[in-house]
Every structure is written in C-alpha cells, then in structure tokens.
Amino acid sequence: MALIVQKYGGTSVGTPEKIRNVARRLLETKGQGHSVVAVVSAMSGVTDSLLKLAREVSGSPTERELDVLLSTGEQTTIALTAMAVDDLGGKAISLTGAQAGIVTDGIHTKAKISNITPHRIHKMLDDGNIVIVAGFQGHTDSGAITTLGRGGSDLTAIAIAAALKADICQIYTDVDGVYTCDPRIVPTAKKIEVISYDEMLEMASSGSKVMQSRSVEFAKKFQVPFEVRSSFNNNPGTTVIEETPGMENVVVRGVSLERKQAKVTIQHVPDRPGVASRIFRTLADAHVIIDMIVQNVSIEGSTDISFTMNCEELAKMGHLLDNVVAEIGAGKIIKKEGVAKLSVVGIGMRSHSGVAAKLFEALSQGSINIQMITTSEIKTAVIIDESEIESAARLAHTAFGLDA
Amino acid sequence: MALIVQKYGGTSVGTPEKIRNVARRLLETKGQGHSVVAVVSAMSGVTDSLLKLAREVSGSPTERELDVLLSTGEQTTIALTAMAVDDLGGKAISLTGAQAGIVTDGIHTKAKISNITPHRIHKMLDDGNIVIVAGFQGHTDSGAITTLGRGGSDLTAIAIAAALKADICQIYTDVDGVYTCDPRIVPTAKKIEVISYDEMLEMASSGSKVMQSRSVEFAKKFQVPFEVRSSFNNNPGTTVIEETPGMENVVVRGVSLERKQAKVTIQHVPDRPGVASRIFRTLADAHVIIDMIVQNVSIEGSTDISFTMNCEELAKMGHLLDNVVAEIGAGKIIKKEGVAKLSVVGIGMRSHSGVAAKLFEALSQGSINIQMITTSEIKTAVIIDESEIESAARLAHTAFGLDA
Numbered sequence: 001m002a003l004i005v006q007k008y009g010g011t012s013v014g015t016p017e018k019i020r021n022v023a024r025r026l027l028e029t030k031g032q033g034h035s036v037v038a039v040v041s042a043m044s045g046v047t048d049s050l051l052k053l054a055r056e057v058s059g060s061p062t063e064r065e066l067d068v069l070l071s072t073g074e075q076t077t078i079a080l081t082a083m084a085v086d087d088l089g090g091k092a093i094s095l096t097g098a099q100a101g102i103v104t105d106g107i108h109t110k111a112k113i114s115n116i117t118p119h120r121i122h123k124m125l126d127d128g129n130i131v132i133v134a135g136f137q138g139h140t141d142s143g144a145i146t147t148l149g150r151g152g153s154d155l156t157a158i159a160i161a162a163a164l165k166a167d168i169c170q171i172y173t174d175v176d177g178v179y180t181c182d183p184r185i186v187p188t189a190k191k192i193e194v195i196s197y198d199e200m201l202e203m204a205s206s207g208s209k210v211m212q213s214r215s216v217e218f219a220k221k222f223q224v225p226f227e228v229r230s231s232f233n234n235n236p237g238t239t240v241i242e243e244t245p246g247m248e249n250v251v252v253r254g255v256s257l258e259r260k261q262a263k264v265t266i267q268h269v270p271d272r273p274g275v276a277s278r279i280f281r282t283l284a285d286a287h288v289i290i291d292m293i294v295q296n297v298s299i300e301g302s303t304d305i306s307f308t309m310n311c312e313e314l315a316k317m318g319h320l321l322d323n324v325v326a327e328i329g330a331g332k333i334i335k336k337e338g339v340a341k342l343s344v345v346g347i348g349m350r351s352h353s354g355v356a357a358k359l360f361e362a363l364s365q366g367s368i369n370i371q372m373i374t375t376s377e378i379k380t381a382v383i384i385d386e387s388e389i390e391s392a393a394r395l396a397h398t399a400f401g402l403d404a
Numbered sequence: 405m406a407l408i409v410q411k412y413g414g415t416s417v418g419t420p421e422k423i424r425n426v427a428r429r430l431l432e433t434k435g436q437g438h439s440v441v442a443v444v445s446a447m448s449g450v451t452d453s454l455l456k457l458a459r460e461v462s463g464s465p466t467e468r469e470l471d472v473l474l475s476t477g478e479q480t481t482i483a484l485t486a487m488a489v490d491d492l493g494g495k496a497i498s499l500t501g502a503q504a505g506i507v508t509d510g511i512h513t514k515a516k517i518s519n520i521t522p523h524r525i526h527k528m529l530d531d532g533n534i535v536i537v538a539g540f541q542g543h544t545d546s547g548a549i550t551t552l553g554r555g556g557s558d559l560t561a562i563a564i565a566a567a568l569k570a571d572i573c574q575i576y577t578d579v580d581g582v583y584t585c586d587p588r589i590v591p592t593a594k595k596i597e598v599i600s601y602d603e604m605l606e607m608a609s610s611g612s613k614v615m616q617s618r619s620v621e622f623a624k625k626f627q628v629p630f631e632v633r634s635s636f637n638n639n640p641g642t643t644v645i646e647e648t649p650g651m652e653n654v655v656v657r658g659v660s661l662e663r664k665q666a667k668v669t670i671q672h673v674p675d676r677p678g679v680a681s682r683i684f685r686t687l688a689d690a691h692v693i694i695d696m697i698v699q700n701v702s703i704e705g706s707t708d709i710s711f712t713m714n715c716e717e718l719a720k721m722g723h724l725l726d727n728v729v730a731e732i733g734a735g736k737i738i739k740k741e742g743v744a745k746l747s748v749v750g751i752g753m754r755s756h757s758g759v760a761a762k763l764f765e766a767l768s769q770g771s772i773n774i775q776m777i778t779t780s781e782i783k784t785a786v787i788i789d790e791s792e793i794e795s796a797a798r799l800a801h802t803a804f805g806l807d808a
Binding site for chain 2: 050056060061062065066075076078080082084086120145
C-alpha cells in the first residue's frame with residue numbers, strides 16, 4: 001500500500017464527463033489499496049474566461065485580486081471532482097490551497113511555496129478520504145490568496161508529494177510521457193521509460209514542454225520521484241528520478257527541438273571587462289529573455305558576441321541595443337530570424353566522448369549548415385536554419401541509436 | 405462621517421459594466437467621507453451555471469462540496485469589484501466570507517452565522533480601503549466553507565453591519581423600495597419611506613419578496629437599521645427600523661398579496677386533544693409548508709379545519725392525509741386551488757379598531773366573497789378567488805387611504 005499523489009491538468013478535467021473519468025481513475029487507485037491525493041487544475045478554458053472578465057472591468061487588474069479571481073477556477077474543479085467520486089460510491093473531500101496548508105510568499109500571480117503544513121491532508125487520508133487539492137494556489141501567512149504562476153498545478157503536486165513523503169507523484173496530462181523526440185517529426189521516436197531530473201530539465205528547456213522546468217527543479221531539490229502519463233489511457237508513462245549509475249550507459253536520452261528562434265550577432269565587440277555585462281544587463285532590465293550565448297576568443301582586441309532568443313523576444317528587443325553598441329564602440333548588430341535549435345540531451349555524455357562529433361557528422365550528411373554551437377555537461381545544442389530542423393532531428397535521432 | 409455597509413445583489417453585479425457602476429457608487433459614497441464595506445452576490449446566472457455543472461458530474465452532489473462550488477460565485481464578484489474600484493482610481497480590497505471572519509455552524513448549504521470577528525475588516529478600513537466582502541458564505545470553526553442558503557447575501561450584509569456597529573446598511577436591489585402594494589396591480593401604490601421590522605416581516609411573508617424574512621428577523625434581533633434601495637438610480641429607498649410611537653398613526657402600512665394559493669378543508673374533525681397535531685405533524689414531517697390555519701369552534705363534537713399553502717405544496721401533499729383522516733375518524737378532504745391571499749399590514753392596527761370591518765366592507769363593495777379569514781396583531785388576511793385578487797387589492801388600497 002502506497003501513498004500516491006496524482007495531478008490532473010486542465011484538459012484532463014475539461015468537461016463534466018472527463019471529471020467523472022478522473023474520479024473513476026482515483027477510485028481505481030484507491031481500490032488497489034493505496035492512499036490517494038489528487039491535485040487538479042482549472043477546467044480548460046476557465047482561466048481564460050476569468051481573465052477576459054477581469055479585462056472587462058479593469059484596464060490593469062491588480063495582481064492581488066487576479067489571484068482571488070483565478071483561484072476560483074481550481075476551487076470549482078475540486079468541488080466537482082469530489083462530487084463525482086462521491087457519486088461513484090467513493091469518499092472524497094476537497095481542499096483549497098489555503099485549506100491544504102500551502103503557504104507561499106506574497107508575490108501575487110507568481111508566488112513561491114514557502115512551506116506546506118499537511119496535517120489536514122493526513123487527517124483526511126486517515127479518515128479514508130480521497131483528498132482533492134486545488135492546484136496552482138496557496139495563501140500567505142496573513143491569509144491572502146495567492147497563485148503560483150505558470151505550471152503551478154504541477155508544482156503543487158510535487159510539493160505536496162514532498163511534504164507527505166509520497167511514494168510516487170503521477171502527473172496526468174494529455175501526452176503519455178516524454179519521447180526521445182517529437183513523434184510528429186520523428187515517427188520512430190520512442191517513449192522514454194526512465195529519465196533523470198537533469199535530463200528532463202534539459203529536454204524541457206529545449207522545447208519539450210511536457211512540464212515547466214520550475215516543477216522539475218523543485219522535484220529534483222526535494223528528491224520527489226514522479227511519473228508523467230496520460231489521463232486518457234492506461235499506458236505507463238515516463239518516470240523521472242535522480243540519476244542512477246546505469247543511466248550513463250545511454251549516451252543520448254533524447255533529441256529536442258525549438259522553432260521560431262532568432263539569433264543576434266554584435267560584431268567587433270571590444271575585448272575589455274564590463275562590455276558583455278553592459279549588453280546583457282540592458283536586455284535583462286527590459287525583461288528580454290535570452291537563450292544561448294556564444295562568444296569566441298578575440299582576435300586583434302575585438303570579438304563577435306552572438307545570442308539567441310524567441311522571435312517574440314526579438315521584437316521586444318527592438319533597437320534597445322543601438323545606443324549600447326555605440327557607447328562601447330562595437331560594430332554592427334546583425335539580426336536573423338528563421339532559425340531553430342536542435343539539442344541532444346543525455347547524462348551519458350559526461351562519460352562518453354565524441355557526442356558533438358557524431359552530431360556534426362549526422363548533420364553534414366544532410367548538408368545542414370551549423371550556425372552556432374553550445375554545449376553543457378549533458379547537452380549539445382546547435383542553431384540551424386528552421387527549414388532544416390525536421391530532417392536534422394531525424395538524422396540525429398538515427399545517429400544516436402534512438403530509432404531502435 | 406459614517407460607517408456604511410452596502411449590499412449589491414446578483415442583478416446589480418450581473419455584467420462587467422454593472423460591476424463598474426457599483427464601483428462608481430462605492431467611490432461616490434467613500435468620496436462623501438464615509439467608510440464603506442460592500443457585500444456582493446454572485447453575478448446573476450452564475451449560481452445556476454455552477455449548479456448545472458454539479459448535476460452533470462453527480463446525481464446527488466454532496467452539500468459540503470456544493471458549498472465549495474457555489475462560494476466561487478461570490479469570490480469572482482469580490483475580485484472583479486475590487487479591480488473595478490482600483491481601475492477607477494480608488495483603493496479596494498476583497499475578502500471571502502472566511503477571510504472576513506464570518507463563522508457559521510456546519511449545516512452545509514443553509515448554515516447559520518454563529519459569530520463574526522471583524523478585526524480584519526476594521527484594519528482594512530483603517531488603511532483607507534473600500535472593503536469588498538463575499539456575501540452568502542462563511543466557514544466553520546474547523547475551516548470548511550459554508551453557504552447561508554437563500555437570501556444569504558442580505559444576511560451577510562446585516563450581520564456585518566451588526567458586528568461593525570455600522571450606521572446604516574443599504575440593501576441595493578432591482579426594486580427601489582417597499583411599496584404600499586405592487587405598483588403593477590395598484591397604479592396608485594406609493595413607496596413607503598419608513599417601515600418597522602415587524603411590518604416588513606409581515607409584508608415579506610405575505611408575498612412582497614423584496615427580502616427574505618430571515619434577514620429582516622436578524623436585523624430586528626440585532627437592531628440594525630437598513631434601507632432597501634435601487635442600484636439603478638439615486639432615489640431614496642425604504643428604511644426599515646425599530647418601530648417608533650409615531651408609526652402607529654398610520655393604521656395600515658401596505659397591502660400585500662400572494663397568488664397561486666390552495667386551500668384544504670378537512671370536514672368533521674372530532675373535537676378531542678391530539679387530533680390537530682396528528683394532521684400537522686404528518687405534513688411537517690413531509691416538509692409540506694403550510695401558511696394559514698383556521699379552525700372554528702366545534703358544533704356537536706366535531707369541527708372543520710382549513711389550511712392554505714402554495715399550489716406546489718399541495719402537489720407535494722398528495723394523498724398524505726388520507727390515512728390520517730381515516731384513523732382519526734374525520735370526514736372528507738376538500739382541496740381547492742385557484743385562490744389567493746390578500747393581507748393588510750400595519751402596526752397601527754394594534755391601537756385602532758375596525759380594520760377588519762373596513763377591509764370586509766371594501767371587498768363587499770366589489771362583491772368579492774371571503775373564503776377564509778385570519779388575523780395577527782398587525783395583519784388581517786383573507787383568502788379569496790385568485791381571479792378577484794387584483795380588484796381586491798385596489799379596493800383595500802383605497803379604503804385604507806393609501807392612494808393619497
């Protein structure tokens with residue numbers, strides 16, 4: 001008999017019938033002798049409707065009141081889910097974030113969980129209930145309602161699993177796990193059975209948006225094992241755990257790709273301290289989110305600095321750097337859209353050489369030109385033309401033996 | 405500078421634009437130098453939508469979870485109203501029932517307020533906020549969400565006014581006060597400026613459903629003066645207060661009518677102790693709601709007992725009394741639908757004789773036959789054919805000088 005936390009996202013609870021399906025699944029798990037806590041999101045579409053209402057009453061809704069408003073979405077789902085379990089003959093009880101003891105800081109709309117006092121959940125489990133907790137929300141020490149921002153319900157589930165010392169946390173979603181690559185692009189892509197937190201983080205930050213990085217980082221920090229699986233079938237999903245020695249035998253766990261990237265090169269940047277910080281501080285202060293940064297050694301006192309970002313971020317950047325570049329005495333700014341990023345990820349890279357070489361060889365077979373390269377301990381990433389990203393993904397997938 | 409509690413019902417906050425109007429009204433009151441607490445209901449239609457969802461997930465939704473579900477309706481309104489005030493340049497903060505310190509018993513869907521600890525409201529008022537409280541809801545000592553049942557938002561407003569010792573509680577609604585009779589039936593009906601709690605109670609229980617009796621009783625018990633007025637104009641409304649000696653000068657305050665009544669007569673009921681209780685206990689146990697009861701003195705050891713109810717209640721009663729009547733040895737049960745009740749109400753009746761006589765004379769002028777009569781200290785009520793109720797109301801209104 002285990003203690004299991006199951007999280008159901010907005011699409012999994014999107015209609016009354018889907019809520020009844022979730023209830024059936026909860027009862028099934030309970031029927032196997034386990035203690036069950038469910039964390040649920042707002043029904044899909046509800047959050048958008050609430051935001052629309054907010055915009056209709058106010059040009060700039062206050063963040064405190066946005067939290068009061070948006071938290072009704074999950075509150076609606078917990079009540080409906082508990083009713084459905086009851087109607088199917090089970091015993092369930094709902095808890096809002098505040099009632100579940102989820103305490104956060106006071107940063108409305110993107111609060112951080114500071115602690116969880118789960119005695120109420122424990123008591124209700126002891127009374128034989130399936131406990132249904134509202135995801136995405138908590139309250140401050142002084143009792144104000146807060147929400148956790150994007151991916152907040154995943155975070156609630158992981159945090160509750162940590163606080164309860166649950167045996168497993170299952171993240172139910174509309175995909176049935178993490179794949180070696182997007183199967184729509186690489187038909188031979190396979191579901192990954194087990195992946196380490198670090199690999200999952202690199203996959204997530206490279207565009208495999210099964211989960212927000214934030215929740216994976218939280219799980220890693222508190223050593224919460226979790227499984228990503230589908231709420232629409234009974235297939236086993238992908239389990240995410242701390243790495244084990246055996247994992248290193250697989251050199252590359254998966255291939256991840258991110259489209260709609262842009263690259264910016266600043267030419268002839270003088271090679272002296274403080275120049276790079278001027279550039280990136282300016283971007284950070286304007287909340288322009290940068291991905292890769294590449295700077296090579298300087299030749300004759302200057303170098304080129306390149307970085308990448310989403311195309312939307314490029315639009316946000318605009319002419320922000322024009323003055324900076326003039327002040328520091330650098331050359332031209334060259335912007336290029338229509339590029340994409342391909343990453344190969346795997347903790348096995350640390351102990352295996354030749355990963356970069358193999359990737360470059362694979363791409364050269366397809367005559368694909370590499371525009372930028374970065375590497376981390378467990379990831380090798382390249383920037384290529386967006387038009388070539390699909391064939392590049394297939395070539396890399398095959399080269400690293402992931403088709404098998 | 406006064407402390408004012410204003411309550412806005414579902415139609416007053418039914419759209420984003422109406423919510424902005426409410427916000428304007430709150431700011432206007434605040435701008436006059438007053439401290440303002442607003443109590444708001446769910447936007448009209450929202451509660452019905454939530455109930456529909458509940459029925460879609462469960463054949464018989466649990467009452468605890470219904471409360472969790474329904475309370476989101478008011479929570480949505482408080483957030484939107486606070487945002488609207490903020491957008492219009494004011495300072496507002498929202499509180500759920502629980503946050504406002506409204507503690508109730510644990511009878512879900514029809515909880516009773518047990519106490520209010522308003523220190524948070526006080527603090528927020530001291531900080532210069534317009535405080536927006538969710539009507540209709542509270543929480544138990546152990547932190548479960550509860551709702552107060554029908555008319556619950558009025559009750560919240562009155563209870564908060566009592567706890568804060570507010571100077572006045574204004575109930576904003578879609579009518580602009582209590583009238584001497586329904587103006588659609590009696591065109592000469594006038595708005596009543598001031599009415600006593602008891603008169604208001606008799607008017608309410610006789611079909612003038614401006615407010616639930618429950619809230620009026622609560623106001624009377626805690627001596628909370630309140631005003632019923634329209635949220636769609638600036639006309640003064642009707643103020644409801646403890647009676648003053650001067651009020652007795654008006655013999656009849658208003659004429660109230662209730663349609664779709666039914667009367668039931670049980671003939672030849674044996675005149676011995678316990679017989680009436682058998683009949684009415686049977687009805688009470690089946691939750692059939694009775695209005696008037698009339699029993700005359702017995703002749704030759706038996707009497708006729710008559711009572712009235714809504715037509716829906718008659719349907720609910722069905723053949724419930726057939727066995728009882730046989731057991732106690734009474735005669736036939738005669739049921740008649742298509743009757744209506746006319747009541748004249750006024751605390752002046754206590755010190756003025758001839759009210760009943762004047763009413764009967766007025767009805768006889770219209771050749772209206774009186775089928776039943778009951779009187780209380782401040783009300784005289786008759787049952788007549790429903791087809792004659794409108795002309796009866798006009799005749800009574802004129803006879804008691806209310807047209808003036």
